[in-house]
Amino acid sequence: MSPVTEASVLEALRRVNDPELHKDLVSLGMVEAIVVEDRRVGLRINLTTPACPLKGQIEREIQAALRAIGAEEVEVEFKAQVRPAQTTAISGVKYIVAVASGKGGVGKSTVSANLAVALALEGAKVGLLDADIYGPSQAQMFGVQAERIRVNESKQMLPLERHGIKLLSIANLIPPGQAMIWRGPILHGTIKQFLSEVAWGELDYLIVDLPPGTGDVQLSLAQLAKLSGAVIVTTPQDVARIDAERALDGFKKVQVPILGVVENMSWLEQGGSRIHLFGQGGGRRMAEAHKTAFLGEIPLAVAVREGGDAGVPVVIGAPDSAEAQALRGIARNLAGQLSVQSYLFLPMT
Numbered sequence: 001m002s003p004v005t006e007a008s009v010l011e012a013l014r015r016v017n018d019p020e021l022h023k024d025l026v027s028l029g030m031v032e033a034i035v036v037e038d039r040r041v042g043l044r045i046n047l048t049t050p051a052c053p054l055k056g057q058i059e060r061e062i063q064a065a066l067r068a069i070g071a072e073e074v075e076v077e078f079k080a081q082v083r084p085a086q087t088t089a090i091s092g093v094k095y096i097v098a099v100a101s102g103k104g105g106v107g108k109s110t111v112s113a114n115l116a117v118a119l120a121l122e123g124a125k126v127g128l129l130d131a132d133i134y135g136p137s138q139a140q141m142f143g144v145q146a147e148r149i150r151v152n153e154s155k156q157m158l159p160l161e162r163h164g165i166k167l168l169s170i171a172n173l174i175p176p177g178q179a180m181i182w183r184g185p186i187l188h189g190t191i192k193q194f195l196s197e198v199a200w201g202e203l204d205y206l207i208v209d210l211p212p213g214t215g216d217v218q219l220s221l222a223q224l225a226k227l228s229g230a231v232i233v234t235t236p237q238d239v240a241r242i243d244a245e246r247a248l249d250g251f252k253k254v255q256v257p258i259l260g261v262v263e264n265m266s267w268l269e270q271g272g273s274r275i276h277l278f279g280q281g282g283g284r285r286m287a288e289a290h291k292t293a294f295l296g297e298i299p300l301a302v303a304v305r306e307g308g309d310a311g312v313p314v315v316i317g318a319p320d321s322a323e324a325q326a327l328r329g330i331a332r333n334l335a336g337q338l339s340v341q342s343y344l345f346l347p348m349t
């Protein structure tokens, strides 16, 4: 068999495609380093997100391609650099992702909190903005109700830091228990402040928890933030799904890309069998009908609710549970969708 060389390794890697981007690793500029010693090969591959859902598959295909040219030992080190598709309205923030629902109470805030923490667990820099100004729940979900937001010397608000993410919630700005009445111009101004007067720093992903429905906040945010996209949360139930479809259409009308659908409260595990309390398959059908990705489904589980109440999202509080694993998978799928989007803007090679 002919010797293994850097050139033959590079040639072999031209035959390994990123399964999501449908292009080979070399054209995508993902091969950062190749070291060859006899028939041992070391590689460094730079992925588009630390949360890459297909890392395992890519590694298997690399191993197969290099063994086919005579490599006997292959070591792959993965690095990741999140590459933005287009600029967002906040300099230093690569992606701004809105999490929305049609109906209230479907678990939008729970999903936002867990997605943010799950992306951080994969190694990304993440912020979470609680823009659900009518019912902010992120301060509770992160156990920071008593804390107040401070400003720095440039008069920028300093987000709180908890469970590896930066967090800003309206609940930490207004006195506890006080209700706010939001009128159009004030609301628009507040959303603008959330985007321009906060020291977010460098972030790969800023997750925005929106109020349910398709009102002024959604519109202001879509106009002001240059959103990278929206994730729609629904339950399998028809009433939730119909409202969720309305939210989805609302985003499409203001040219915000839909990144996918998440179905929450999909089933309840009891005595080893699944009870589909709210019906079955509604989220997947909705994603198919709108030609968008189905990002995943989350069971109804006590640990999810307890985590939210205790200020410790379930992906940290019960990391091995099926529900935590489901949420981590959804976070990886979301990151994958954003990577695909970033490559749609690259010139063809």
Ligand SMILES: Nc1ncnc2c1ncn2[C@@H]1O[C@H](COP(=O)(O)OP(=O)(O)OP(=O)(O)O)[C@@H](O)[C@H]1O
Pocket (backbone or CB within 6 Å): 101, 103, 104, 105, 106, 107, 108, 109, 110, 111, 132, 135, 137, 211, 212, 264, 265, 298, 299, 300, 301, 302, 304, 305, 306, 308, 309
């Ligand atoms: N998969 C789940 N299993 C168990 N409980 C859940 C699940 N998802 C959400 N919950 C619980 O349901 C309640 C509502 O969830 P959440 O506040 O996230 O919904 P929401 O859609 O953001 O609501 P709102 O419209 O009021 O903002 C919370 O008590 C939460 O802990």
